[in-house]
Amino acid sequence: MNLDLLSAFVIGILGAGHCVMMCGGITTMLTSALPANQTRQKPAVPEPVEVLPASAAKQADPLPRPSKTLLVLCYNIGRIASYSLIGAIIGFTGSFAARNAGMPLAGLRLIAGVFLILLGLYMGQWLMWLNRIEALGKGLWQRISPLSKKVIPVDTPAKALALGGLWGWLPCGLVYSTLTWSMASGSAISGAGIMLFFGLGTLPALVTMSFGQIKIKYLLTHKVFRKIMALLVILYGIYSLFVASRLVF
Secondary structure: OOHHHHHHHHHHHHOHHHHHHHHHHHHHHHHOOOOOOOEEOOOOOOOOOOOOOHHHHHHOOOEEOOOHHHHHHHHHHHHHHHHHHHHHHHHHHHHHHHHHHOOOHHHHHHHHHHHHHHHHHHHOOOOOOHHHHHHHOHHHHHHHHHHHHHHOOOOOHHHHHHHHHHHOOOOOHHHHHHHHHHHOOOOHHHHHHHHHHHHHHHHHHHHHHHOOOHHHHHHHHOHHHHHHHHHHHHHHHHHHHHHHHHHHO
16 A cells, blocks of 8 residues: 555544544434434325325335434545545645645655644644644635535435535644645645545544444543544654655755
């Protein structure tokens, strides 16, 4: 596997605690969207005066609701698809800008390494500079977020897919830090691949959270666990800086 793809996947896993805090609420909403009987009624129609044949009687039965598993799957597909789209955009614009500025892509990898260190400091709540980076995306999010009202309640796969697609644009320091790897990837395809694998790395935390695994949530959000993960991200950022500096100098 390409080292950049593997790195993005690992960052997604290490950021599990942050993912639960940022997106845990929306995944909980997905699983609570369905009542216990798992059915939804057809729109009311006037009661017929004649006895309906058996085939018509079957059509009047309540419609089965989509399973929670299907809704969670569709939501995450939409979310990861948005990450991949953003990664493709950043990968293309980053490589284009670097070529026009005469900057080697290895120079962008130095920036990516710095952002990994900042991400670790952010996850450990030791230095919150990434909050300023998140603020850059709030203007776009304010335009996108009202669209979510059109897909709530999330009671169909299409709505879950759309909500995930919208939620992928939520300002997030973890996502933005990983996007610096897409920026340094050199192409739209590579940038999309990096964000795809990052999204896959976030899946275990969010899927277990979706099905009410309280113990898992407690572990992922525990202060000690989050600080250990933050230290690992910082160490990986330092390693990335070392590798990138050898390519540049």
